[in-house]
Amino acid sequence: MSLLEIEGLEVRHRGQPIVAGVDLAVEPGEALGLAGESGCGKTTTALAIMKLLPPALEPSGTITLRPPGTDEPVRIDRRTERGMQLVRWRHVSLVFQGAMNALDPVQRVDRQILEAIRLHEPRAGKLGGRIKELLNTVGLTSAHGRAYPHQLSGGQRQRAMIALALACRPALVIADEPTTALDVIMQAQVLELLERLRTELGLALILISHDLAVLAEACDRLAVMYAGRIVESGPAEQVFRAPQHPYTKRLLDSLPVIGGARGVADPIPGTPPDPHDPPEGCTFRPRCPYAADVCLEEPALREVASGQRAACHFAPWEPESWAVRRPGGTP
Amino acid sequence: MIAVRDLHVHYRAARAVDGVSLDWRPGEVLGVVGESGCGKSTLARAMLGLVPAAAGTVELDGQAVREWRALRRRVQMVFQDPYQTLNPRMRVRAIVEEPLVISGAGDRGPLVDRALADVGLPPERFADRYPHELSGGQRQRVAIAAALVLDPEGLICDEPVSMLDVSVRAQVLKVLMDLRASRSLALLFITHDLGLAWALCDRIAVMYLGRIVEQGSAQQVIEQPRHPYTQALVAAVPAPDRDRGAKLVAGEPPDAAHIPPGCRLHPRCPHRFEPCDREDPPLFDAGDGDHRAACLLLRPSESPAAHA
Numbered sequence: 356m357s358l359l360e361i362e363g364l365e366v367r368h369r370g371q372p373i374v375a376g377v378d379l380a381v382e383p384g385e386a387l388g389l390a391g392e393s394g395c396g397k398t399t400t401a402l403a404i405m406k407l408l409p410p411a412l413e414p415s416g417t418i419t420l421r422p423p424g425t426d427e428p429v430r431i432d433r434r435t436e437r438g439m440q441l442v443r444w445r446h447v448s449l450v451f452q453g454a455m456n457a458l459d460p461v462q463r464v465d466r467q468i469l470e471a472i473r474l475h476e477p478r479a480g481k482l483g484g485r486i487k488e489l490l491n492t493v494g495l496t497s498a499h500g501r502a503y504p505h506q507l508s509g510g511q512r513q514r515a516m517i518a519l520a521l522a523c524r525p526a527l528v529i530a531d532e533p534t535t536a537l538d539v540i541m542q543a544q545v546l547e548l549l550e551r552l553r554t555e556l557g558l559a560l561i562l563i564s565h566d567l568a569v570l571a572e573a574c575d576r577l578a579v580m581y582a583g584r585i586v587e588s589g590p591a592e593q594v595f596r597a598p599q600h601p602y603t604k605r606l607l608d609s610l611p612v613i614g615g616a617r618g619v620a621d622p623i624p625g626t627p628p629d630p631h632d633p634p635e636g637c638t639f640r641p642r643c644p645y646a647a648d649v650c651l652e653e654p655a656l657r658e659v660a661s662g663q664r665a666a667c668h669f670a671p672w673e674p675e676s677w678a679v680r681r682p683g684g685t686p
Numbered sequence: 687m688i689a690v691r692d693l694h695v696h697y698r699a700a701r702a703v704d705g706v707s708l709d710w711r712p713g714e715v716l717g718v719v720g721e722s723g724c725g726k727s728t729l730a731r732a733m734l735g736l737v738p739a740a741a742g743t744v745e746l747d748g749q750a751v752r753e754w755r756a757l758r759r760r761v762q763m764v765f766q767d768p769y770q771t772l773n774p775r776m777r778v779r780a781i782v783e784e785p786l787v788i789s790g791a792g793d794r795g796p797l798v799d800r801a802l803a804d805v806g807l808p809p810e811r812f813a814d815r816y817p818h819e820l821s822g823g824q825r826q827r828v829a830i831a832a833a834l835v836l837d838p839e840g841l842i843c844d845e846p847v848s849m850l851d852v853s854v855r856a857q858v859l860k861v862l863m864d865l866r867a868s869r870s871l872a873l874l875f876i877t878h879d880l881g882l883a884w885a886l887c888d889r890i891a892v893m894y895l896g897r898i899v900e901q902g903s904a905q906q907v908i909e910q911p912r913h914p915y916t917q918a919l920v921a922a923v924p925a926p927d928r929d930r931g932a933k934l935v936a937g938e939p940p941d942a943a944h945i946p947p948g949c950r951l952h953p954r955c956p957h958r959f960e961p962c963d964r965e966d967p968p969l970f971d972a973g974d975g976d977h978r979a980a981c982l983l984l985r986p987s988e989s990p991a992a993h994a
Binding site for chain 1: 918
């Protein structure tokens with residue numbers, strides 16, 4: 356049984372879907388990577404799981420969480436705000452991109468962790484030891500705990516934010532661009548921390564990033580989003596090595612690989628579609644060098660290789676077939 | 687083209703640039719790579735006289751620069767954030783034309799049109815738009831057009847694509863590299879992105895705490911890094927199946943007001959040995975041509991076996 360199951364998630368803004376037909380499952384202890392560029396709907400999906408969407412966005416579809424040790428599955432989509440307060444932080448936490456904005460600037464870090472625990476465990480006794488342990492888990496000391504957020508560096512704040520997310524021992528942590536604001540060495544340190552927490556605590560993780568290389572390193576499975584839809588998903592390494600959707604392929608091509616080919620890859624022309632005026636058929640069609648008449652029909656997300664799904668009429672793709680563009684198509 | 691000689695830039699107690707010497711050759715694509723706070727942006731600004739140097743010189747064609755205005759005509763700068771650098775109340779044509787107005791050039795229309803065409807923005811479609819009508823990538827291309835219109839020999843690009851989405855980055859980088867070919871423009875990329883430096887640069891200089899700790903060709907620096915800090919940077923680049931081993935440096939850099947004595951990396955360095963906390967290493971020859979690194983392990987008298 357999956358820890359988290361999302362079926363047919365749709366999020367509408369003024370009647371238009373900005374996230375559509377998203378099905379996702381996360382197994383206990385698994386790391387799922389959600390990839391895509393600005394506006395593709397990955398953060399909206401995360402906020403829908405936390406039931407933190409702004410009022411202008413209307414979700415539909417089912418989101419089921421099965422926290423270990425409880426018999427009753429939690430239907431997040433049906434929960435009231437009060438009911439969600441018992442779920443957030445306790446069973447699923449969210450680590451935001453800008454840790455400075457998510458931490459309370461006028462509270463010491465250890466007080467913030469203490470409050471998060473007290474909220475869910477009002478009868479808990481002394482928590483000093485547990486907080487110290489939490490800080491140590493993320494590579495901080497009690498001295499960091501006594502600091503205010505502004506006294507910490509960006510990397511330390513991100514670690515404090517992770518400690519806070521872990522405070523009530525949730526089964527699932529969603530991390531939205533947790534390393535984007537960090538320098539490359541600090542990013543590597545935080546990725547190693549998340550990997551260690553996963554093995555030590557059996558934590559499941561949804562990692563959201565625009566950086567496919569980060570996700571391929573840190574995750575078991577990947578889902579690539581474009582214009583509100585999942586266009587490809589599968590085992591992380593398989594998607595990274597042998598993508599099955601032209602968008603994934605072009606994204607990977609534009610990522611310089613150290614020690615690999617030098618120079619600039621052919622850019623993807625144009626910009627993502629306006630969600631209020633989506634193109635007919637495949638949403639990537641207007642930018643796709645392989646598009647043909649059949650692409651005026653919307654392709655379904657289907658299995659095209661072992662465990663790998665893609666929403667492209669031409670999948671499965673052989674490595675050599677990427678070289679043949681279709682200038683006679685309809686882009 | 688521009689040579690920097692033992693340049694120092696201080697902000698109060700912080701030694702943001704702490705003795706940098708660097709050559710940027712005509713037509714060359716040079717990368718200055720480092721993490722936030724290493725002084726790379728300050729170095730770029732000091733090269734154009736936008737921040738005062740505490741010591742050292744910037745030379746243009748072998749002469750120490752005294753008149754910055756002349757240098758800034760020949761070398762222009764493109765900044766990171768295309769949302770803050772374009773005047774929102776000016777149309778694209780006026781933005782690109784402004785440097786020509788300031789320099790008193792006549793017959794400006796064709797020059798503006800050419801600059802816009804060169805960055806892939808057809809003037810008939812884009813010249814009359816306002817910045818808010820453009821995407822991030824298009825804005826950055828307008829900024830590049832404004833930098834190009836005076837026909838400079840060099841462009842200093844400070845993190846030109848770090849705020850852009852992956853697919854848009856390639857569009858902007860392609861424009862820059864095409865310009866290099868068509869206008870034989872020299873490019874200086876200030877970046878934290880080692881992958882970008884690898885893909886585009888002829889030579890790379892790695893900065894740490896105000897000092898260049900390694901420089902050489904892109905292949906030498908990325909494929910055969912000799913300085914432990916460069917090795918850590920290369921090891922930190924995310925990739926599937928990455929095994930970093932013991933290459934990462936520990937902790938975080940101190941701030942530029944508290945530069946450690948001796949080698950500035952020694953408190954974090956996995957290879958430090960006895961003299962590292964006392965001796966500040968100069969750039970030593972790494973033994974393969976134009977490749978140098980500031981690590982005492984490369985000092986000719988040091989036997990690598992003694993501290994392997």
